[in-house]
Ligand code: SF4
């Protein structure tokens with residue numbers, strides 16, 4: 139019997155709003171126009187543009203080169219012609235340069251058969267170089283994988299964790315990858331094993347996952363001669379945050395060294411870059427929410443607009459109250475339906491009121507729901523009160539700096555107070571102060 | 574980083590738990606709605622008038638407050654809960670202007686004056702009831718027998734609590750027997766129900782349920798409107814607990830403290846032995862359970878932290894027992910809750926730092 143991990147206190151149990159599906163993941167249609175943004179979310183810098191309007195592009199052709207830390211190479215996700223280069227908006231509304239490519243010409247990559255073990259002949263530096271070349275990005279954070287691995291490469295012992303946990307009600311993308319592509323995942327672990335020489339490799343997964351799938355992972359790992367631990371976690375938000383996984387595993391092992399959490403979708407991008415020599419131009423996205431007719435996971439080209447994805451999934455069956463990118467808890471509102479998906483887009487949701495339960499802000503009724511929800515044992519209602527009263531120092535004394543912005547408190551709040559916004563604002567100010 | 578230069582206000586999370594302050598007050602009110610029906614069935618028109626006066630005056634007062642502060646909070650339903658709770662503390666035949674004035678006091682002064690919902694430092698409904706006790710003490714103690722028991726409307730009677738406390742020498746050491754002996758009425762329904770239960774359940778187990786408890790559970794005794802419907806009240810409490818809308822620590826600690834004292838020191842009959850008190854009787858009377866589940870649990874005026882909340886509940890239980898046994902209002906559970914409402918912020922301020930993890934305490 140395997141032990142199931144979870145956190146000692148706090149967290150919220152969210153309703154599961156996505157049916158489990160055994161169906162393989164479909165490819166989405168190619169977009170007629172792909173809007174390619176030149177910067178990864180969370181990074182301040184853009185990649186250097188290499189193409190100009192009117193130029194013809196192959197599928198996967200480099201269109202912008204990384205320009206120092208925090209930027210990645212960008213590739214054309216479809217074959218076509220550069221129609222325009224405009225100042226556009228990312229899905230969450232950040233303004234950035236966007237290359238609009240119109241579909242034309244033939245496919246060069248899609249049909250080719252990958253050679254499974256070609257990477258075995260490559261050395262560490264070659265592989266890292268390949269990842270940089272192909273613009274592989276950590277899907278959850280937008281950090282270029284090259285930067286991430288390069289930093290860890292010779293910085294002491296590393297524990298590698300494959301984070302297939304998804305605690306929000308609408309995401310089972312990583313789990314689906316785990317189910318449908320176990321071999322690719324294990325190969326990706328093997329590749330990382332070669333680069334990083336981690337002390338241990340573990341897969342963190344939902345305790346509810348059927349054992350047959352876990353067995354499949356185990357047998358693939360055995361074939362690859364890799365020692366991979368399986369860690370089951372209780373389904374409770376925000377267990378999928380790397381900090382909390384780290385805490386749970388550390389409690390068990392007391393292990394030293396840093397922990398590197400990578401999601402299966404990132405590993406898939408890594409695998410395709412190294413094994414199939416393919417650029418990071420595709421993304422596993424869950425298209426769903428109560429307002430969508432046929433919600434499902436698709437593998438979509440980067441640059442596909444949200445509107446196209448919604449249409450492919452049957453369109454709207456109700457009026458969405460909000461369209462949200464990347465999860466209903468920490469995600470952001472979509473600027474409009476024309477915004478494209480990026481390397482960091484994992485889900486697009488059209489939520490209706492029955493799901494959001496939104497309401498007008500009211501004074502705190504001291505119900506204590508936020509205290510119960512906070513996985514960091516903070517007292518959000520008290521922090522809120524102190525910050526509103528301008529007593530930020532006392533709030534920091536009570537541990538405001540420990541807040542991970544998981545939004546569990548604001549989810550639970552009876553009065554719909556914008557707790558986490560206020561905390562974010564103050565933490566940002568605090569950081570500016572310290573710098 | 575998240576909010577840095579985004580054109581769209583991030584405003585996450587985008588989903589919320591279904592519970593909201595508004596929904597909770599409506600649900601609490603709904604849970605009490607059967608009490609209204611039950612009490613009107615027992616006492617007829619006069620009870621209906623009390624409910625109407627209390628709730629109506631709460632509504633009007635809330636509209637006035639809203640108009641003064643230029644906002645619209647009637648929809649959040651807390652006026653209704655206040656109106657209902659004020660009425661539950663009233664005797665059924667009281668002059669309607671008293672509940673009306675108490676509700677108005679609760680909402681205009683206690684809630685409105687202190688800045689509206691969420692700011693009041695005591696439960697407005699309880700403050701309203703206390704207001705009535707202080708201003709019209711005689712009217713608040715003027716109880717009648719339910720029609721079903723006496724056959725006529727408005728036959729005056731004292732409540733079993735008052736009677737039991739004031740019984741002189743009786744030679745009986747159990748409350749129920751003492752009440753029977755002093756000629757306290759017993760409904761035919763109670764005799765037959767108790768008889769049935771004894772035959773079916775208790776006698777085979779070697780026990781016997783004395784008569785009188787059924788009357789308490791069904792409200793067939795003089796009492797306030799809220800007391801009259803113990804069974805429906807318990808059903809409502811179960812709803813609140815299962816939906817996780819109240820901190821269970823409060824009623825549990827309150828009942829535990831109260832029941833323990835009632836068991837040890839009894840009802841106050843002369844000649845009663847220690848540790849032989851009648852807990853069922855004590856819990857079932859005087860609106861104690863109503864206060865435990867619906868009044869003391871009001872989140873605004875009770876402590877947020879669960880362990881402090883338990884202490885708060887325990888203190889209410891103890892105070893309530895003291896008031897009932899030695900105070901001049903045997904039905905004065907609302908004073909016990911009110912006192913703890915007032916003490917609660919201090920209690921929290923003092924105890925809160927002690928509950929923090931040690932590392933944090935030394936860091937702070
Ligand atoms: S956002 Fe911060 S305060 Fe709120 S639950 Fe998460 S860690 Fe706790």
Ligand code: SF4
Nearest residue numbers: 502503505506508551
């Ligand atoms: S959840 Fe909201 S209303 Fe409840 S105590 Fe916390 S801040 Fe106040």
